Amino acid sequence: MRVLFVCLGNICRSPAAEGILRQKLRKAGLSAQIEVDSAGTGDWHVGNPPDSRMRSAAQARGYDLSGLRGRQVSTADFAAFDLILAMDNSNLSNLAKVQPANGRAELDLFLRRYGLAVEQVPDPYYGGDDGFENVLDLLEQACDALVAELEGRL
Numbered sequence: 001m002r003v004l005f006v007c008l009g010n011i012c013r014s015p016a017a018e019g020i021l022r023q024k025l026r027k028a029g030l031s032a033q034i035e036v037d038s039a040g041t042g043d044w045h046v047g048n049p050p051d052s053r054m055r056s057a058a059q060a061r062g063y064d065l066s067g068l069r070g071r072q073v074s075t076a077d078f079a080a081f082d083l084i085l086a087m088d089n090s091n092l093s094n095l096a097k098v099q100p101a102n103g104r105a106e107l108d109l110f111l112r113r114y115g116l117a118v119e120q121v122p123d124p125y126y127g128g129d130d131g132f133e134n135v136l137d138l139l140e141q142a143c144d145a146l147v148a149e150l151e152g153r154l
């Protein structure tokens, strides 16, 4: 099983989701069976580490994002991954535009898939520190539900 998280820049929301899911899979003993990656629909931050504000907010909760680097999503990802999870509606519609007809990946909106009270992960880039904490709260809840789904599918 291969899971890909996608946001706009691949420096805030999707790398945080990647780090959180990696740690939850480790704790569940599923790291060997499930691969995790993240990407952005935009190309501004290709090769860059996650935003320093997100790195420190994540680190404070025990998630190390320091080794991650930005990359742009591509059509090939629809063949390589089983599940592609978008952070907001804009990401989802941009992904739908590059989704090939015969793609292997299922494409979905991350929070909506798991029935959270909000459907989209807000972009924290231009806001304050509380925006990053809110993103981490949402991603932790949805990742718990995702791990439960993956456990059921294996």
Ligand code: 4NP
Residues within 6 Å of the ligand: 007, 008, 009, 010, 011, 012, 013, 014, 040, 044, 123, 124, 125
């Ligand atoms: P992300 O946040 O999509 O969660 O990585 C953003 C990061 C950078 C930009 C926008 C959103 N930007 O415009 O550079």
